[in-house]
Amino acid sequence: MSDPDRSRRCAVLGSPISHSLSPVIHRAAYRHLGLDWHYSAHDVGEADLASFLATLDADWRGLSLTMPLKRVALDLADDASDIARTVGAANTLIHDGEGRWSADNTDVGGVVATLTEHGVDVTGSVCVWGGGATAASVLAALAQMGTGAVHVHARSPQRAASALGVAEALGHPAAPVAWAVSEQCHEAATTISTAPAGAVDPLVADIAERPSGRLLFDVVYAPWPTPLAAAWAAGGGTVAGGLDLLVHQAVGQVLLMTGASVPAGVLRTAAVEAMGTRT
Numbered sequence: 001m002s003d004p005d006r007s008r009r010c011a012v013l014g015s016p017i018s019h020s021l022s023p024v025i026h027r028a029a030y031r032h033l034g035l036d037w038h039y040s041a042h043d044v045g046e047a048d049l050a051s052f053l054a055t056l057d058a059d060w061r062g063l064s065l066t067m068p069l070k071r072v073a074l075d076l077a078d079d080a081s082d083i084a085r086t087v088g089a090a091n092t093l094i095h096d097g098e099g100r101w102s103a104d105n106t107d108v109g110g111v112v113a114t115l116t117e118h119g120v121d122v123t124g125s126v127c128v129w130g131g132g133a134t135a136a137s138v139l140a141a142l143a144q145m146g147t148g149a150v151h152v153h154a155r156s157p158q159r160a161a162s163a164l165g166v167a168e169a170l171g172h173p174a175a176p177v178a179w180a181v182s183e184q185c186h187e188a189a190t191t192i193s194t195a196p197a198g199a200v201d202p203l204v205a206d207i208a209e210r211p212s213g214r215l216l217f218d219v220v221y222a223p224w225p226t227p228l229a230a231a232w233a234a235g236g237g238t239v240a241g242g243l244d245l246l247v248h249q250a251v252g253q254v255l256l257m258t259g260a261s262v263p264a265g266v267l268r269t270a271a272v273e274a275m276g277t278r279t
Contacts, residue, residue, distance in 0.1 A: 014066035028270035077103035110249030124189025131160025143172035211237025
């Protein structure tokens with residue numbers, strides 16, 4: 001556990017980064033915990049991460065990582081958690097104060113917490129849209145939960161190979177399918193979109209054809225609601241959003257960085273208030 005009496009520094013890195021709500025929610029956590037810590041945001045690209053890390057001294061405790069740094073961070077870390085290695089991506093780096101960095105992935109736990117919070121039927125089937133790094137974390141989470149059959153829609157089968165390999169490695173393989181809506185989509189208890197904003201918009205009417213009694217988890221949090229989320233809710237379905245994932249993965253990061261737990265509601269309230277001021 002980090003020394004609670006020592007002021008430490010943490011930050012979120014990525015490119016672009018100006019939109020990030022991480023400073024808002026991590027600072028809210030520090031206030032809740034009574035910590036005199038500092039959390040900032042830095043625009044850092046893949047080619048610059050190694051040099052950025054080299055400038056950080058013992059006052060630095062942890063880093064949150066967003067795109068495009070989640071894979072290169074894993075490569076640069078001195079050691080990594082099993083889940084970060086399995087997924088092939090790290091969204092967190094923890095500094096030991098002596099120049100060594102440990103990589104971890106709280107996205108997986110964030111997905112589990114989000115789905116659990118919304119009462120997902122773990123025995124039901126799951127329809128996943130997108131096959132990138134976020135999809136890999138989603139498939140790892142579904143494997144941990146032991147959900148029913150999973151199928152994955154990817155625009156590029158080659159790009160989805162890594163995510164599908166994660167599911168296979170965890171003993172819960174997912175079936176690759178075409179970038180088109182099928183009957184099994186409407187039969188799935190849960191639909192998860194990991195696709196970038198706008199990617200599934202041409203398919204919204206078909207995806208949200210019969211949402212009643214089923215859950216949509218759309219990982220986008222801005223702009224919100226997405227056309228898919230709006231259509232799903234209008235049809236009587238339940239919706240979880242990217243803000244839920246952002247909050248729950250941050251709970252895990254705060255625990256790794258500070259050694260203390262903070263209620264998800266504290267972070268969610270801060271994020272919602274911040275989003276209101278940005279509209």
